Amino acid sequence: MTTVAEHSLRARGTRTRRILGRAVSAVIVLWACATLIFFVQILMPGDRATLLLNQVSGEVRTRTAAELAPINRQYGFDQPILVQYLRYLGQLLHGDLGTSYQLARPTTEIILGQLWPTVSLMLAALLIAWVLALAVTLATAGRGRFRSATGSGIETIAAALPQYWLGILLLLVFSLALKWFPAEGDLGPRGLVLPALTLAIPIAGFLAQLMRDEFTRALSQPFVVTARTRGLRERQVRAGHVLRHSVLPAVSLSGWAVGALLSGAVIVETVYARPGIGQVLVQAAITRDIPLVSGIVLVIAATYIIANLLVDLAYVRIDPRITTS
Amino acid sequence: MSTSTEAETERPAHDGQSAVLRVEDLCVGFDLPREGHREVVHGASFSLERGRCLAIVGESGSGKSVLARTLVGLTGAHATVAARRFELLGKDLRGLDEAEWRRIRGEEVGFVLQDALVSLDPLRTAGREIDEVLRTHRYGRGPVRRARALDVLARVGVPDPELLVRQLPHQLSGGLRQRALIASAIALDPALIIADEPTTALDVTVQATILDLLGELQSAGSSVLLVSHDLAVVDRIADEVAVVKGGHIVEFGATEKILRAPEHDYTRRLLDAIPSANSRGRRLSPGAASVAVRTPSATETVPLLEARDLVKSFHDPEVGRRTVVRDVSFTIARGETLGLVGESGSGKTTSARIALALERPDSGEVLLEGEPWSAATARERRARRSAISVVYQDPLSSFDPRWDGLRIVADAVPMRVFRTRAGRRRRASELLDRVGLPADTHTNPPLRLSGGQRQRIAIARALASDPKTIVLDEPVSALDVSIQAQVLDLLADLQQDFGVSYLFISHDLGVVHHVSDRVAVMQGGHIVEQGEADEIFLRPEHPYTRQLIGALPRLEQEVLR
Numbered sequence: 001m002t003t004v005a006e007h008s009l010r011a012r013g014t015r016t017r018r019i020l021g022r023a024v025s026a027v028i029v030l031w032a033c034a035t036l037i038f039f040v041q042i043l044m045p046g047d048r049a050t051l052l053l054n055q056v057s058g059e060v061r062t063r064t065a066a067e068l069a070p071i072n073r074q075y076g077f078d079q080p081i082l083v084q085y086l087r088y089l090g091q092l093l094h095g096d097l098g099t100s101y102q103l104a105r106p107t108t109e110i111i112l113g114q115l116w117p118t119v120s121l122m123l124a125a126l127l128i129a130w131v132l133a134l135a136v137t138l139a140t141a142g143r144g145r146f147r148s149a150t151g152s153g154i155e156t157i158a159a160a161l162p163q164y165w166l167g168i169l170l171l172l173v174f175s176l177a178l179k180w181f182p183a184e185g186d187l188g189p190r191g192l193v194l195p196a197l198t199l200a201i202p203i204a205g206f207l208a209q210l211m212r213d214e215f216t217r218a219l220s221q222p223f224v225v226t227a228r229t230r231g232l233r234e235r236q237v238r239a240g241h242v243l244r245h246s247v248l249p250a251v252s253l254s255g256w257a258v259g260a261l262l263s264g265a266v267i268v269e270t271v272y273a274r275p276g277i278g279q280v281l282v283q284a285a286i287t288r289d290i291p292l293v294s295g296i297v298l299v300i301a302a303t304y305i306i307a308n309l310l311v312d313l314a315y316v317r318i319d320p321r322i323t324t325s
Numbered sequence: 326m327s328t329s330t331e332a333e334t335e336r337p338a339h340d341g342q343s344a345v346l347r348v349e350d351l352c353v354g355f356d357l358p359r360e361g362h363r364e365v366v367h368g369a370s371f372s373l374e375r376g377r378c379l380a381i382v383g384e385s386g387s388g389k390s391v392l393a394r395t396l397v398g399l400t401g402a403h404a405t406v407a408a409r410r411f412e413l414l415g416k417d418l419r420g421l422d423e424a425e426w427r428r429i430r431g432e433e434v435g436f437v438l439q440d441a442l443v444s445l446d447p448l449r450t451a452g453r454e455i456d457e458v459l460r461t462h463r464y465g466r467g468p469v470r471r472a473r474a475l476d477v478l479a480r481v482g483v484p485d486p487e488l489l490v491r492q493l494p495h496q497l498s499g500g501l502r503q504r505a506l507i508a509s510a511i512a513l514d515p516a517l518i519i520a521d522e523p524t525t526a527l528d529v530t531v532q533a534t535i536l537d538l539l540g541e542l543q544s545a546g547s548s549v550l551l552v553s554h555d556l557a558v559v560d561r562i563a564d565e566v567a568v569v570k571g572g573h574i575v576e577f578g579a580t581e582k583i584l585r586a587p588e589h590d591y592t593r594r595l596l597d598a599i600p601s602a603n604s605r606g607r608r609l610s611p612g613a614a615s616v617a618v619r620t621p622s623a624t625e626t627v628p629l630l631e632a633r634d635l636v637k638s639f640h641d642p643e644v645g646r647r648t649v650v651r652d653v654s655f656t657i658a659r660g661e662t663l664g665l666v667g668e669s670g671s672g673k674t675t676s677a678r679i680a681l682a683l684e685r686p687d688s689g690e691v692l693l694e695g696e697p698w699s700a701a702t703a704r705e706r707r708a709r710r711s712a713i714s715v716v717y718q719d720p721l722s723s724f725d726p727r728w729d730g731l732r733i734v735a736d737a738v739p740m741r742v743f744r745t746r747a748g749r750r751r752r753a754s755e756l757l758d759r760v761g762l763p764a765d766t767h768t769n770p771p772l773r774l775s776g777g778q779r780q781r782i783a784i785a786r787a788l789a790s791d792p793k794t795i796v797l798d799e800p801v802s803a804l805d806v807s808i809q810a811q812v813l814d815l816l817a818d819l820q821q822d823f824g825v826s827y828l829f830i831s832h833d834l835g836v837v838h839h840v841s842d843r844v845a846v847m848q849g850g851h852i853v854e855q856g857e858a859d860e861i862f863l864r865p866e867h868p869y870t871r872q873l874i875g876a877l878p879r880l881e882q883e884v885l886r
Contacts, residue, residue, distance in 0.1 A: 004487045011491075145358075222444040228399055229436030230458040230509070231427040240457075241446050319448060321495060 014323040015316065022312050026305045031089075033301040037294045038088050044290065048077055051288065055101040097295035102287050107295035110280065115299070118276035121268070122261045124192050125199035129257065130250075132204035133211055137246065138238065141215040152212060159205030163264050167198040167271035183272075195272045199264045203257050207250045215246035244318060251315050258307035262300055345517050345548040346373040346396070349410035353388070353395050356403045365391050367572045373565075375516070378539070378549040380559035380580070382595070383569030384805045385776075392569070393521050393552045397434050398426035414516055431458045435510030439522035441502035445494040451505040452490025458512050477508045481538055499669065500531040504538065511542060518542060521552040528668040528832050533876035536561045554805045556592075557599050557835070557878040560584055568592045584880060598810035599880065600839030602862055608817075609810030609839070627695040628656035629826050630713070630794050634689035635679055637672075649675045650686070651850040657794065660820065662827040664841030664858065666834060666873070672850040673830045677796045680828060681715055682706055694793070711739055711790035718799035720783035721771055729768045730757060730782040737789035756785040760815060777808035784815065794826045801836060813840060834877055838862050846870050 041048075049071040054060045072078040076087060091098070097107040140151025174194060175183040181194050218224065219242050227237045266278035277296060284292035316322055348371055354364035365388045373379045383389040394400055396413070398421060411418045413433060421429075430436070438444040445454050455474040464470050471490075478486035481504045494502055503523065510518060520539060524532040540562040543549050553559050559566060559580070566583040568576040568591065576589040587593045598609045632655050638648040650672045657663045665673050678684040680691055682699050691699035693712060701709075714737075717723050724733055734753035735746070743749040757767050760781040771779050780800060787795050797816070801809040813836065820827065831837050837844055838858055845855040846867065854867040865871045 004485070004491065007488055007491055222438050222440070223446045225394075225399070226436070226438055226444045226506070226509075227446070227457070229397055229430050229434075229438075231430035231432065231461050232457070233427065236461075241449075244448055320450075320493060321447065 011323060018316065018323055019313065022309055026309050029305055030302055033305075034089065034092055034298055035085075037298055037301075038085055041290055041294055042081060042084075048290070049075070051290070052101045055287065055289065056104070092298075097298065098291035100284075100289055100292040102284070102289040102292070107291050110292065111277065111295055111299055114275055114277050114280050117274060118262075118265050118269070118278060121192065121195055121199065121265055121274070121276065122258070124196035125203065125261055125264075126254070126257065128196055128200035129204040129207055130254075132200065133207035133250065134243075134247075136204075136208045137211040137215055138243070141212045141246070142219040142238075142242075148212075148216075152209070155205045155208045155212065157205070158201050159209060161202050161205075163198055163202060163267050164271060166201060167195070167268055170194050170198055171271065191272075191274075195268045195274060198268050198271070199261055202264075203260060207253060207257070210249040210253060211246045214249055215242055218242045218245035221245075248315065248319055251311060251318060254314075255304075255308035255311040259304050262303065343374045344372055344412070345375050345414060346371075346379075346550070347410055347412045348372065349408060351392075351395065351406070351408040351411060353391055353400060354405050355401075356405065362405075365572045366395070369567075369569075369572075369574050371565075371567050371574065371577055373517070373548050373550060375548055376543060376546055377564045378543050378551060378562050379565045379567065380551040380553060380563035381567050381569055382553055382556055382559055384554055384807055387569045388572040389552050389569045390521055393436075393519050393550065396517075396519060396550070397430050397436055398423075399430075428462075431510075431515070432462050432513050433515050434517045434519060435513070435515040437503075437507050437510045437518065437520040437523045439524075440526035441497075441506040442494055442499075442526075444506055445502065445509075447494050450491055450493055451497070451502075451509075454505070455490070455509045455512055458509055462513055464513065473512065474508070477512050478505070481505075481508045481511070482534075483508070498531075499527050500534060503527065503531075503535050507535075507538065507542075511547070515547070517548050517550060519550045519552070522554070523551070524558060525553075525555075529834060529873060530668060530876040532558070533561070533878075555599075555878075556584060556595050556806070557880040560880045561878050568595070595806060598807045599835060600810070600813060600833075601835045602838050602859070604839050605858075608814050610807065610814050628692075629659050629661075629694060630657040630680060630828070631692040631695075632656070632676070632680060632689070633692070635676060635686045635691070636688045637675055637679060637684065637686050649850050650679065653689075653847075653850070653852055655845055655852065655855065657826045657828060659793070660824045660826060661843070662820070662829055662841045664837035664844040665828060665830045665847060666832065666837045666844060667847030668832055671847040673832075673847050674798055676847070677715075677798055677828060677830055681713060681796055712792055713794045713796065714787040714790055714792040715796040715798065716780070716783045716787045716800045718802050720779045723783065724771045724779075726770065726772060729770055730762060730774070730785075731767045733771070733782055734785045734789050737786045739790050742791070753785070753789065756788055757782070760785045760788075760819075761811075775808075776804050777812060780804065780812055781815070784812075784819070788819065788823065788825075791823075792825060794828065796828045796830070798830045799832070800829075802831065802833065809836070816840065834862070834873060846873070 047068070049068045050063050052071055052075070053063050053067060076084055079087075088098075095108055097111065099105065100107050100110060103110060136151050136154060140147045142148070171183060171194060174180045182191050219238075224237060224241060227241050228234075232240070265276060266281060268274070269276045269278035270282065277299070281293065281296045283289075284296065348369060351366060351369045352364055353366035354362050356362050369392060371379065371381075381389045381392060391400065395404075395406055398418070400406060406419075408419060413429065418429075445451065452471075452474055455477065456470050459465070459470040459473055464473060474490060475486040478489055483489050483501060483504050489497070489501065489505060494505075497505065507520075507523070518539070523539070524535050527535060536558065539549055539551070543562065549562070551559055551563055556566075563580045565578065566576075566580050567574045568583065568589065570591045576583060576587065576592050583592060584596065587596060594611055597604075597611070600609055632653060635650050635653040636648065637650040638646045641647040649670075653672070653676050655663060655665075665676065667673050675684065679686050679699060682691065682701075686699055690697065693709065696709075698706065698709075728736070731750060731753050734756055735749040738749040738752045743752055754767060758764065762778055762781045762785070766774060766778060771782065774782070784800075800816070801812050804812060816827070817840070819825065827840070829837065829840050841858045843856060844858045844861045845852045846861065846869065847853070848869045854861060854865065854870050861870060862874065865874055
């Protein structure tokens with residue numbers, strides 16, 4: 001026989017264990033990412049010291065051993081790989097992602113300087129995507145054939161829109177023709193609207209498709225009938241019971257959505273000429289600035305892992321069955 | 326129109342205050358976009374007095390659930406409801422607007438659906454579900470509502486209400502779950518409780534306690550409208566019975582009269598369809614004459630299937646290891662039916678899975694035709710797989726939803742018998758004919774078939790490999806009484822024709838008694854009693870068997886006496 005105290009203790013215990021477990025595995029995944037990034041750097045074709053000298057000087061030629069020796073010593077390229085790896089991990093623990101070849105500044109500093117525009121863009125886009133998806137679902141799902149068909153049509157089109165095209169279209173209509181929003185260069189809230197919409201609309205399409213399916217399924221469940229027999233308004237039945245079921249798959253997908261938003265940000269920042277990680281990444285890739293590219297990739301991986309951790313926590317809050325079964 | 330309405334609303338005063346529900350000539354129809362208007366309830370008339378229980382009995386599709394939902398105004402936007410008289414507590418329900426219906430729901434009428442696992446929101450605690458009805462009808466502030474919820478839970482016999490309000494439906498046993506659902510329906514002391522198949526998903530002993538609970542609520546002054554497909558079940562608490570067929574009430578009267586001296590053919594047919602001791606050796610569904618009494622061959626010394634001292638335990642995160650099957654031994658002879666009966670969790674299904682070699686026993690072994698079966702290697706077993714097959718309770722989940730019946734069965738016809746696809750399909754078609762699936766439905770996807778038709782496909786698939794033993798795991802538990810009767814008759818015919826043996830698992834004692842030559846009663850992983858079916862049912866020795874039989878509906882107990 002379980003007592004009330006035991007019950008709540010056990011529930012809390014399972015929840016804490018689950019969160020801890022997820023946090024530990026997130027750290028392990030991050031370490032694996034860092035390791036992978038390090039060895040990709042080592043295995044890349046071309047001598048790193050030569051690459052560095054070529055970049056700094058701007059001329060591409062073969063370097064002599066005398067030229068390379070000081071660089072190798074300075075960056076530790078002459079050390080055994082294991083020593084280099086351990087030093088790299090040690091630096092990571094101190095938040096040091098290395099030094100950019102091209103800009104000759106700490107990578108951490110460059111990334112941190114550009115991080116906020118991208119993060120604010122992504123957060124705004126994720127928020128807009130959820131609001132749009134919820135609005136379309138609540139307005140059209142399970143409300144007769146015509147409305148449902150309209151809703152799912154809108155979702156399919158939204159999900160299929162390419163962001164580079166959508167970005168240019170929004171720019172033309174709302175910025176150049178209607179002049180509602182600034183075209184580019186505005187880092188304030190007004191300048192965020194169009195880029196965030198560009199990122200959000202396709203994601204909203206995906207999320208809404210999932211929500212609609214689950215919403216329709218949940219709406220035909222017996223517990224919905226029970227809720228109605230209690231005298232609830234239809235609005236209360238939908239918002240109170242059905243919606244919670246319908247957001248579950250969309251919450252799961254939000255982890256993936258963060259990844260999609262990151263890659264979308266690269267395009268959107270280019271279209272709207274916004275500063276941000278995306279721009280830096282494109283530049284760094286073109287100039288083969290390996291420490292900078294590696295640093296950004298690691299930051300992106302970390303963002304993705306943290307996003308999935310948050311998704312997991314949100315899921316547990318919405319679906320308590322997970323920690324009680 | 327206004328004058329007639331006024332005249333109608335005044336009338337109850339003359340009738341006295343006892344009528345909770347008065348319905349005359351109620352018609353319910355639906356306007357469907359393609360088919361036009363279709364009426365599903367045709368002129369139903371019945372009444373329910375205060376403190377009484379009326380049962381509406383009929384098969385699925387008879388319109389009984391629509392009838393029940395009409396009483397709370399939940400027939401949906403496309404329905405049209407018309408009646409000469411339609412009153413709840415003397416109040417005319419005709420032409421009520423949504424807000425007035427909402428006040429009635431929960432406050433004057435409490436509604437209980439079947440299987441609380443899906444009828445309670447799986448993401449909410451039981452406490453929140455009960456609170457919802459209180460909050461909706463503004464019962465009071467948080468602490469007041471909370472006290473009320475605990476009070477109601479205690480009234481429906483929940484041992485620890487404080488704990489239950491914190492639990493989710495899936496953490497509760499079937500009985501507790503159903504009690505929580507009933508608590509949410511009666512939280513505001515409604516005058517009328519509508520219970521739509523409230524015990525269908527439950528074990529026999531739990532079913533009995535839930536029916537008793539409804540009976541107690543009724544003696545406390547509530548009126549109960551019980552909707553069910555099972556006449557034997559309603560016998561336990563109903564004062565009056567209305568038998569519904571095709572949207573018509575074909576017979577309405579006192580329970581005693583309906584069950585003991587039915588006038589309508591259909592009522593008699595429903596009564597005949599109830600499997601019990603009396604029905605052994607006779608057909609349950611109307612049609613051909615009696616089934617020949619089988620004589621299992623006692624001449625063979627080696628049983629077809631033999632289980633020796635099976636033990637199986639599983640890992641359970643809460644208690645460590647949990648032993649679900651303990652020292653289970655049984656034998657099945659050729660052409661014989663062994664009934665395995667017990668409540669959920671008693672180890673019936675695990676025993677069957679071990680017999681099918683889908684699960685390896687921790688110790689003990691299963692012999693098939695005298696040869697090692699559970700101890701054989703997967704490779705050796707594969708060659709003899711066709712000797713044993715299985716039918717589940719819910720065939721739908723064991724079908725590929727994209728395949729039609731023909732393909733499902735053809736897939737199970739062994740390659741060595743018919744090498745070509747066409748041959749296998751021909752064989753499948755024969756089998757589907759044999760199990761009585763209409764030819765024009767052979768190529769329908771299972772989702773578009775009825776529960777009985779799906780079970781026929783599952784039986785045809787089990788026969789496809791020409792097995793000697795078929796494990797039937799609750800094969801008729803999800804079916805209406807009359808469909809159940811047809812499927813049980815079919816199984817009897819097939820046993821006659823093919824000489825197969827059945828391991829028949831069920832929680833329904835009537836069904837087990839009807840089909841079995843011998844019966845094994847399981848409790849907590851043990852077989853507590855085993856023997857000839859009549860011996861077990863008429864002279865039970867183990868207290869648990871007696872308890873099971875005591876929980877049987879009155880109608881079936883009378884048969885046993």
